[in-house]
Amino acid sequence: MTSHAPIAIPADVRSRLKALRLLPRRARGTHGIGQHASRSRGAGLEFAQYRAYEPGDELRQIDWKLYARSDRFFVRESERESPVTVWVLVDTSASAAQADRAHPQWSRLDHACATAACLVELALQQGDRFGLIAVGGDGVRLVPAGSGPRQRDRVHLLLRQLRARGGWPPAHLLRPVWERVQAGDMLVALGDGFDDAGTALLERLAAARREVMHIQLLSAEERDFPFTDGHRFRDPETGEELLGDGRAIRDAYLARFEQAQRALHARLQGAGIAAATGYLDQPLDAPLRALFAPGAAA
Known part of the structure; x- marks a missing residue:
């Protein structure tokens, strides 16, 4: 080279x-929004963004209402991420x-x-x-x-x-x-x-x-x-x-x-x-x- x-x-x-x-294996802090899920999940966390469905994503994460309108699979990223x-x-x-x-x-x-x-x-x-x-x-x-x-x-x-x-x-x-x-x-x-x-x-x-x-x-x-x-x-x-x-x-x-x-x-x-x-x-x-x-x- x-x-x-x-x-x-x-x-x-x-x-x-x-x-x-x-994706890191250990839990991270909460310094902003990125693509690394922390271990804080569930109620009280704000919606972050949609992204296209990828093999390996859980079906429960798919926004079915958006699928009905667009005929495409999208995943809601609503966890606090760091x-x-x-x-x-x-x-x-x-x-x-x-x-x-x-x-x-x-x-x-x-x-x-x-x-x-x-x-x-x-x-x-x-x-x-x-x-x-x-x-x-x-x-x-x-x-x-x-x-x-x-x-x-x-x-x-x-x-x-x-x-x-x-x-x-x-x-x-x-x-x-x-x-x-x-x-x-x-x-x-x-x-x-x-x-x-x-x-x-x-x-x-x-x-x-x-x-x-x-x-x-x-x-x-x-x-x-x-x-x-x-x-x-x-x-x-x-x-x-x-x-x-x-x-x-x-x-x-x-x-x-x-x-x-x-x-x-x-x-x-x-x-x-x-x-x-x-x-x-x-x-x-x-x-x-x-x-x-x-x-x-x-």
Whole structure:
């Protein structure tokens, strides 16, 4: 991704985003009207607005009188609702430069930045505040939380500038994350999930009453290990190399990869962190739908 390349969202993905909601699992405050229902429901709450019916909405919410007049289903949003501040955390360490040989121009970082742009669109369509945090060899870079189209432009500007390099920074350099992400905020982390220090940060944020979600982004080659000949495998962060015959080590690799995946997901689940996995050869919104579609397990 060059510094001048737009953060493009494919038209089909943008269309599907309209059905998603960044719904927090914890109760929120009552600072205004947004699209995040608080736990205060029932009599005495004022009518907010109508919106088109979407799969997953309860039938009791449909305004049947309006349906009789318009022959279209609309839902009454009459609960007191509160906005949320959404933070997108992008892992920009050297491993984010990884790409599949079939599409060498599309790296994990490119995919993460495009996914971040999708999350920004979701926050924007809900009227939420949102900010960006990039963590990697350059330390911590961020766009403070704000709202509106100009805030989206500020986030896109930093996304275009990001480069994959270095490793995860030491804990003392992560102070800006703690200063900006407040209790009750939602943080969606994008990365491969293989850095123990990165997972530890998410665990600490979740324990400190932040709403944390993790979207693991992996290459198709990590998933399938299609190598069938002699190959040099290199860790981009440590420089360590392994020479091996792809066909000979494939079964052992896939077994260890599956074991590592199970361990990571169990660790996130134990910390109360909702998680989904996306691959570079899949649509951007695949893991977003797993987390934020109506009725999603998250």
